[in-house]
Amino acid sequence: MSDEKAWDTRYQESTRIWSGNPNVVLVAEVADLPPGRALDLGCGEGADAVWLAKRGWQVTAADISTVALTRAAQHAAEAGVTIDWQHHNLEKTFPEGEFDLVSAQFLHSWDEFDREQILRRAAAAVAPGGILLIEGHMDHGPFPHEGGHEVRFPKPDEVIRSLELDGWETLKADVHPREQTGPDGNPAIRTDSTVKLRRA
Structure with a gap:
């Protein structure tokens, strides 16, 4: 199964996979x-992109x-904002242009994935x-590991290097806990990492 088919299948499991709210770190660091x-790289169902657009950002x-992009476009239409939605396998193609903010929130995959190159x-x-x-996981938290490839979660200094x-x-460049509801419906603590850099 290709990565695209795997993610389409994942999104088809439910009418909505994510909460519909923007990522907490994005809000805190960009507000x-x-x-x-x-x-917005790996935009999923579009909550971060919609939040940015509602604050006046011109968002790609x-x-x-x-499947995710279709839901994201519906979310944007309901919110009354315009966003340039683009379909990319980021290991092969990448959006063109220069941006004042590039956000990669939890850009991980359960199969082999050249995250560093992206x-x-x-x-x-x-x-x-x-x-x-760049926001990333540091552990699997309450969720079991899926797929045949063991995902390695780099520390902030490793990401920067x-x-x-x-x-x-x-x-x-820090590591911090976050409460997350597990697949059993119970709250659990997961550890994430934040890297925020400014280009000179």
Whole structure:
């Protein structure tokens, strides 16, 4: 099964997979930024992109799943915002342009996935003075591991090193707990990481 089919199948399991709310870290780290051009990588059902657009950002949002993108477009229409939804397998194709904010929230996959290469392309798409915001998991939390490939969750300093950047300012690189409801419906604690960088 291709990655695209796997994600389409995942989204078809339910009428809505995610909460419909923007990611907490995105809200906390971006709320005070002046609106500009934003790129949302792995946008899923579109909650982050819609939140950004409602705050005045000009948003391009990309995902591998056409099922997710269809739902995201419906979400945007209901919210009364316009977003450039783009279908990409980010390992093969990438949105064009330069952006004041590039956001990669939980860009993981249960199969082999060249996350480092994608994040380097994400950094290259950041305009001078712009922000790269990367949120990742540090563990599986309450969810069992799926797929044949063991996902490795890098620490913030490992993420920054892998980007091979020059002339960037590190605004945040930390690990923090987050409460998440597990598949059994009970709350559990999961550990995530935040990397926030500004291009000179």
